[in-house]
Amino acid sequence: MSSPLLEDGSCNVGVFCVQEVNDSNNNNSTGGLRCCYGLAIDxxxxxxxDLHVSLQPYLVADGQFGQPRSGRWTGVVGDLIRGAAHVSFAPLSITSARAKLIDFSVPYFFSSISILSSSQQADIPLLAFLIPFSSELWAAIFISLNVTALAVALYEWHSPFGLNPWGRQRSKNFSLGSALWVVWGLLFSHLVAFKG
Known part of the structure; x- marks a missing residue:
């Protein structure tokens, strides 16, 4: 991967590399500096x-890995065959046609997804379901549920439209216990019968 240089001409990440550009008028290639980074650069x-050598990285002019066109190879493979490059660090697929012309190292895998996990299985605590929220939030949930149940019970007792619209003794029909039962049932996604 590559990115443009910073305004001061430095690389925030990675190393300097030359971006080759084909000049179609006189069939020459020119280039500008960029910042190259990623697994291949690392x-x-x-x-x-490790080998105590100096490498000068560049990106091929056509941006291709290489394929035969009109008897000539393009891209990275073409640069290796012509001697413009001595080595390539790229996720280059090994094909039979390429393997006849250039040598490949042992393949390595490119992936942007990786998951690391512990090999040990820890005992799950009994109250593990409480872990996602802080104790203050659980206290707020507990208090708000009980206050809501009290408000629902009071509203039911004083409403002209309830379980027993014009009747008396609504508090026995829908008690505070019934309101708590309904609100806590809703918290745990259970439908409950609330007429007491």
Missing amino acids: LMLRVAT
Whole structure:
């Protein structure tokens, strides 16, 4: 991967590399500096350090990995065959046609998705369902549910339109216990019979 240089001409991440550009008028290639980064660049730097060599990274002019066109190879494979490049660090697929012309290292895998997990299975605590929220939030939920149940019970007792619209003794028909039963049942997504 590559990105433009910063305003001061430096790279925020990665190393300097040349972006080759084909000049279609006189069939020459020119280039400008960019910042190259990623797994291939990290691997290239490690190999250069281990082998005590100096590498000058560049991006191929056509941006392709390489395929035969009119008897000539394009892209990375073409640069390797012509000797413009000595080595390539890229996620280059090994095909039989390419393998006849260039040597490949042992493949390595490119992926943007990785998941790390512990190999140990820890005992799950009994109150593990409480872990996602803080104790203050659980206290607020508990208090708000009980206040809501009290408000529902009072509203039912004083409403002209309730379970027993014009009758008396609504508090026995829909008690505070019934209101608590309904509100807590809704919290745990259960439908409950609330007429007491």
